[in-house]
Amino acid sequence: MTTGSDETAPTRPTSRDVARAAGVSQAAVSLVLGDKWRGRVAEATAERVRAAARDLGYRPNLAARNLRLGRTRTALLVVPALTNEFFAGVYTGAARVAAEHGFGVVLYPSPEGTGPARDPFDSARAALDGVLASSMASDAVAAIRGDGLPLVMLDSDPGETPATGTATVNLDIADGMRQVTDHLLTLGHRRFLHLASAVSSWTFDVRAHELAARTAHVPSADIRTVRSALTVQAARTAAHAALTTPRPRPTAIVCDDDKLATGAYKAARGLGLRIPEDLSVTGFDDLSLATAVEPELTTVRLPAELFGERGMAALLAVLDGRTPETTALPVELVIRGSTAAPAPPS
Amino acid sequence: MTTGSDETAPTRPTSRDVARAAGVSQAAVSLVLGDKWRGRVAEATAERVRAAARDLGYRPNLAARNLRLGRTRTALLVVPALTNEFFAGVYTGAARVAAEHGFGVVLYPSPEGTGPARDPFDSARAALDGVLASSMASDAVAAIRGDGLPLVMLDSDPGETPATGTATVNLDIADGMRQVTDHLLTLGHRRFLHLASAVSSWTFDVRAHELAARTAHVPSADIRTVRSALTVQAARTAAHAALTTPRPRPTAIVCDDDKLATGAYKAARGLGLRIPEDLSVTGFDDLSLATAVEPELTTVRLPAELFGERGMAALLAVLDGRTPETTALPVELVIRGSTAAPAPPS
DNA sequence: CCCTCGACGTTATACGTAAAACCTAAAGGC
DNA sequence: GCCTTTAGGTTTTACGTATAACGTCGAGGG
Numbered sequence: 012m013t014t015g016s017d018e019t020a021p022t023r024p025t026s027r028d029v030a031r032a033a034g035v036s037q038a039a040v041s042l043v044l045g046d047k048w049r050g051r052v053a054e055a056t057a058e059r060v061r062a063a064a065r066d067l068g069y070r071p072n073l074a075a076r077n078l079r080l081g082r083t084r085t086a087l088l089v090v091p092a093l094t095n096e097f098f099a100g101v102y103t104g105a106a107r108v109a110a111e112h113g114f115g116v117v118l119y120p121s122p123e124g125t126g127p128a129r130d131p132f133d134s135a136r137a138a139l140d141g142v143l144a145s146s147m148a149s150d151a152v153a154a155i156r157g158d159g160l161p162l163v164m165l166d167s168d169p170g171e172t173p174a175t176g177t178a179t180v181n182l183d184i185a186d187g188m189r190q191v192t193d194h195l196l197t198l199g200h201r202r203f204l205h206l207a208s209a210v211s212s213w214t215f216d217v218r219a220h221e222l223a224a225r226t227a228h229v230p231s232a233d234i235r236t237v238r239s240a241l242t243v244q245a246a247r248t249a250a251h252a253a254l255t256t257p258r259p260r261p262t263a264i265v266c267d268d269d270k271l272a273t274g275a276y277k278a279a280r281g282l283g284l285r286i287p288e289d290l291s292v293t294g295f296d297d298l299s300l301a302t303a304v305e306p307e308l309t310t311v312r313l314p315a316e317l318f319g320e321r322g323m324a325a326l327l328a329v330l331d332g333r334t335p336e337t338t339a340l341p342v343e344l345v346i347r348g349s350t351a352a353p354a355p356p357s
Numbered sequence: 358m359t360t361g362s363d364e365t366a367p368t369r370p371t372s373r374d375v376a377r378a379a380g381v382s383q384a385a386v387s388l389v390l391g392d393k394w395r396g397r398v399a400e401a402t403a404e405r406v407r408a409a410a411r412d413l414g415y416r417p418n419l420a421a422r423n424l425r426l427g428r429t430r431t432a433l434l435v436v437p438a439l440t441n442e443f444f445a446g447v448y449t450g451a452a453r454v455a456a457e458h459g460f461g462v463v464l465y466p467s468p469e470g471t472g473p474a475r476d477p478f479d480s481a482r483a484a485l486d487g488v489l490a491s492s493m494a495s496d497a498v499a500a501i502r503g504d505g506l507p508l509v510m511l512d513s514d515p516g517e518t519p520a521t522g523t524a525t526v527n528l529d530i531a532d533g534m535r536q537v538t539d540h541l542l543t544l545g546h547r548r549f550l551h552l553a554s555a556v557s558s559w560t561f562d563v564r565a566h567e568l569a570a571r572t573a574h575v576p577s578a579d580i581r582t583v584r585s586a587l588t589v590q591a592a593r594t595a596a597h598a599a600l601t602t603p604r605p606r607p608t609a610i611v612c613d614d615d616k617l618a619t620g621a622y623k624a625a626r627g628l629g630l631r632i633p634e635d636l637s638v639t640g641f642d643d644l645s646l647a648t649a650v651e652p653e654l655t656t657v658r659l660p661a662e663l664f665g666e667r668g669m670a671a672l673l674a675v676l677d678g679r680t681p682e683t684t685a686l687p688v689e690l691v692i693r694g695s696t697a698a699p700a701p702p703s
Numbered sequence: 704c705c706c707t708c709g710a711c712g713t714t715a716t717a718c719g720t721a722a723a724a725c726c727t728a729a730a731g732g733c
Numbered sequence: 734g735c736c737t738t739t740a741g742g743t744t745t746t747a748c749g750t751a752t753a754a755c756g757t758c759g760a761g762g763g
Contacts, residue, residue: 042751299440388742
């Protein structure tokens, strides 16, 4: 029924309404409310304007302001999944820095897995000034590149920075993996299973590369790799399959993130293996999951909020025409109960 | 250095540029690209326009469109925390329905805990048509109410629907809690610990009320309540404190959500209590955490995506001037390994 | 006494789009 | 032959804001 339309359309007041109420011109309202009235409008008049705005419940029309200014002071943060605590931290940091500069941050969780939806980015697109995107959400990023928006990639390959208006911010993933590998090597482990992410991106490629490089000059070191989707269930299945092949069983499972490690826990339990006596397990990210499982997980802590802060700072720099300096943020190995020396080959 | 400004400002092409390139008026471009050209523009001309738009890489200016149309086709989803898988599901459902109607959804994670930041909503505000808000993010909602935006509350008290342009969508939390309570009562439990959320909102109040109501007519039934922030660590501390008081130990812990239940697990383990032999534990939400812990958790599964779909449908109805019908969506008890009959009082 | 200058505003304009109102020419009806 | 209709567009306007450009009035200086 589109018939019943009330006549008193309660349309939101505009700056012109405020002007009428205060007995001034619309321009004066804009000056006062935009805090640019010093030496242009008398204090008494300004107060009258503010009072009128308050009375009418005036809220500026964002669309009009954005159109006039040619910018929106809004940035998009593209994340691979909403459930990831790590990206929650990234958001928090990014939002804080953005707010300090009068910017807002809007989230776009890239639809996972199910192939590229028809223009996966378009529906979420608010009017944006720039984009901060995780390298893990690569399918969504492609659509964004075409829009010519300033773009800062999170944890993408710093070597290739093709387009202008594009920058990269990184965590020192390589060093994190180095610390994990050295820790396990020092404990005496030689046979590794690498439970890797099925989605390929720089941040995961680095892990594999560093694990291989670090063990390359260790005699008798052996690495097997198995890939899995980034869920506990998928990891459990993948780990179970890998642990039941006839080959000599690995003494340590190195996982690309904590969810995968939790899957490894469940697979090990299912096979009657004790952690860490029969099998050491390491994770990556240090999510709350890492301390929820038993035993608590040895993993690599990432400075998520700082990462978000740096990313947003880089984006603001790009928007400002400056070139952001790019550094890799340090990460930290957290040793807990899931790693120990392997049982001697009896 | 704001001195170096390049002269070839690569400004985005407008519909007027497209018009020039295609040799038509700007209005014709708008008609063609807006798919309203049937019987108004010749097919050949339309094709010329589309080609020009493609060549120039034309993207319509959202701010201008929003201003012109007076609406943005964008809704805000206010969630209490980004890490919550439940709200990830809600988002997925809401985004799907929104997309079917040409709407986009933007997320606003209400800053948790640390008191109301200065206008917590303002910084994230894109130009919005309406808001979908969790009742758990109550502080942010207050700011939104003032803006006069159409608002649909998720899991808020359906009894009080004060403002116009406001509706409520609910899950049948009461029934979920009824099922939990009945399950435990049937197993023979009589002494309960209710590990409740420290943040108060309708969705949690219902749990407490139903637990009390359901056990009221059971002789010798006893309930103690302890509140905790919604994190594993806080829950562990709270549960530990409650389990070490001199009073007779409860045989079952009923938790307001799965995170709290995980905290209860850790507290129990720390005290040498076995689950479920010495202590039954129940959760709420059925997050992936529920199957990551050992033993897997008996909990209540919530139809998160359906909830998001219904919420967005209700918001779209309100925006359309219709009155959404309000129903409580069914929930389901999932019985796993964390509940069993209590040990006989030997 | 004229000119300048600062204080206090106002008027006018542009941002890019959508759509209502308008125009023109050719085809068709009677 | 004149009137109507229809296809195929164009001209114009409005959305609400920010700001550059422009007035105006009184005080003060020379």
